[in-house]
Amino acid sequence: MKIIQKIGLAIFLICFAIFISLLGLGKYQLTEVSFKASVTDSTHQALLAPNIQQMLGKTYDSKIDFITDYNKSLDKTNQKFKDNQEWDKVIYTDYALAITKNSTIGFVKDNQMLLFYICFVISALGGAIYMVADLFIHPVAGIKNNDIFKRSITSRGIIAIFFSVFLVVFYLFLYKAPAYISNWVLLVDPLSFSLTGGEASHWFLYGFLYSIIMLTMGIRMYVKYRHNTYQMVRTTSVIFFQLAFAFMIPNILTKLQLPAMDFKNMWPLDYTFFFDYRLDSLLSAGMLGYWMLGWGIFLFVVGVPVMVYFFGKRWYCSWVCGCGGLAETFGDPFRQLSDKSLKAWKYERVIVHSVLVFAVIMTAAVLYTFFTGASTILGINTYAIREIYSFAIGFVFAGAIGTGFYPLMGNRVWCRFGCPLAAYLGLVQRFKSRFRITTNGAQCISCGNCSTYCEMGIDVRAYAQKGENIIRASCVGCGVCAAVCPRGVLKLENLAEEGRFDIYTRPEEQ
Numbered sequence: 001m002k003i004i005q006k007i008g009l010a011i012f013l014i015c016f017a018i019f020i021s022l023l024g025l026g027k028y029q030l031t032e033v034s035f036k037a038s039v040t041d042s043t044h045q046a047l048l049a050p051n052i053q054q055m056l057g058k059t060y061d062s063k064i065d066f067i068t069d070y071n072k073s074l075d076k077t078n079q080k081f082k083d084n085q086e087w088d089k090v091i092y093t094d095y096a097l098a099i100t101k102n103s104t105i106g107f108v109k110d111n112q113m114l115l116f117y118i119c120f121v122i123s124a125l126g127g128a129i130y131m132v133a134d135l136f137i138h139p140v141a142g143i144k145n146n147d148i149f150k151r152s153i154t155s156r157g158i159i160a161i162f163f164s165v166f167l168v169v170f171y172l173f174l175y176k177a178p179a180y181i182s183n184w185v186l187l188v189d190p191l192s193f194s195l196t197g198g199e200a201s202h203w204f205l206y207g208f209l210y211s212i213i214m215l216t217m218g219i220r221m222y223v224k225y226r227h228n229t230y231q232m233v234r235t236t237s238v239i240f241f242q243l244a245f246a247f248m249i250p251n252i253l254t255k256l257q258l259p260a261m262d263f264k265n266m267w268p269l270d271y272t273f274f275f276d277y278r279l280d281s282l283l284s285a286g287m288l289g290y291w292m293l294g295w296g297i298f299l300f301v302v303g304v305p306v307m308v309y310f311f312g313k314r315w316y317c318s319w320v321c322g323c324g325g326l327a328e329t330f331g332d333p334f335r336q337l338s339d340k341s342l343k344a345w346k347y348e349r350v351i352v353h354s355v356l357v358f359a360v361i362m363t364a365a366v367l368y369t370f371f372t373g374a375s376t377i378l379g380i381n382t383y384a385i386r387e388i389y390s391f392a393i394g395f396v397f398a399g400a401i402g403t404g405f406y407p408l409m410g411n412r413v414w415c416r417f418g419c420p421l422a423a424y425l426g427l428v429q430r431f432k433s434r435f436r437i438t439t440n441g442a443q444c445i446s447c448g449n450c451s452t453y454c455e456m457g458i459d460v461r462a463y464a465q466k467g468e469n470i471i472r473a474s475c476v477g478c479g480v481c482a483a484v485c486p487r488g489v490l491k492l493e494n495l496a497e498e499g500r501f502d503i504y505t506r507p508e509e510q
């Protein structure tokens with residue numbers, strides 16, 4: 001069976017190598033047709049047209065040269081208006097990805113479907129073979145974490161560092177320079193046309209990659225935790241919410257020319273929810289738009305307190321949320337890397353609540369502009385506040401660090417230190433909830449498995465040794481501490497609120 005596992009790994013690695021090599025393939029030729037297909041605004045077409053003339057008909061062997069020439073044409077067009085302070089004529093729309101994609105000629109363009117199958121379907125199959133082979137290598141169910149601190153990838157070794165750099169660079173291109181990954185976006189164009197009725201954007205690619213990674217790594221979760229019903233159901237839940245709510249439904253809404261919405265993603269995690277363009281789109285969509293707006297507000301005003309009261313923050317962080325879903329599937333091999341020190345706990349509380357305060361201030365400023373039309377508040381430009389939040393929290397913290405640092409800092413860096421919604425859910429969980437993890441201290445043998453595999457850096461063993469209930473704002477209720485405990489000491493429970501801080505004795509222990 002080990003040979004089959006190695007074959008699965010080899011298939012995945014070969015497909016991954018092909019996927020990476022695609023970035024350097026292809027030639028680029030801008031034509032009138034590709035220009036008009038990319039620059040959809042007719043005013044922008046007219047303004048840009050004189051300056052892209054020298055690019056028309058020229059064949060570029062290098063994507064970098066092509067994008068550089070386009071950027072020069074754009075700068076030349078905009079410079080004139082900036083000099084004349086004609087700000088309404090400056091082109092802010094980023095057409096670089098669309099132009100690069102529509103100007104691609106050659107191997108990638110001619111073999112879109114073949115490369116789609118190799119890069120996504122066959123590679124996922126290779127990954128699945130690797131995961132499923134473990135069923136036969138370890139026929140007895142039970143969690144195996146053998147050698148986890150000896151493998152380079154799971155113990156901050158050189159492979160982990162390379163992997164982390166790769167993820168951070170990927171986010172950098174995704175957010176700031178998607179034109180350079182145009183060949184990857186090109187591969188998902190056919191899928192995008194069938195789902196949304198339009199060509200793929202880099203965010204469509206991201207949503208698709210997110211979904212197949214969760215699906216493939218979800219298979220690993222099913223194999224690893226197959227004896228634990230809680231983990232099996234929870235994994236199914238996060239995969240379902242990703243595929244249906246985050247990926248399929250918003251794309252189908254786009255096809256129906258309705259505002260795209262991920263119905264489970266709520267403010268303040270979805271920090272753009274109150275941005276003017278989102279509100280305009282909802283308010284212009286009739287009754288459905290009003291309902292969507294109401295649903296978004298209902299979720300965080302009523303949904304959070306009620307659901308956290310009854311079930312703890314786990315209902316969202318470990319069962320529904322997309323960030324949590326990725327952390328629990330793709331990030332599971334790295335959960336032991338979370339910092340368990342008291343210092344980390346102190347930083348965590350200050351940082352995560354500061355982000356929540358920042359999110360509230362930023363949203364208040366954005367709404368102030370929306371309702372009054374004034375673009376400054378106390379002399380500060382509200383667009384600048386929202387740009388700073390989008391860059392610092394949306395891109396750097398949630399994207400580059402939050403996922404890029406999985407292999408170095410563990411799988412819940414964002415959820416623990418940065419997510420404003422987790423901070424809000426955590427406050428309710430800490431002060432008004434029926435949820436707690438009960439501990440049967442007499443059974444604890446102090447092995448420390450629970451603390452080692454707590455992704456939120458909670459020293460679970462310290463509570464277990466004292467027989468104390470675990471009531472922590474940060475606990476996402478993933479249940480892995482209970483799953484790895486060899487003595488059945490820990491139990492996630494929703495009990496009566498009264499006495500939650502008392503030492504609790506389970507009925508079977510009385």
Ligand code: SF4
Pocket residue numbers: 437453454455456457458460470474475476477478479480481482
């Ligand atoms: S204490 Fe247990 S349930 Fe809570 S986050 Fe840590 S491992 Fe998950």
Ligand code: SF4
Pocket residue numbers: 443444445446447448449450451460461464465484485486487488489490
């Ligand atoms: S895993 Fe169980 S036995 Fe080991 S320290 Fe934690 S509570 Fe105690």
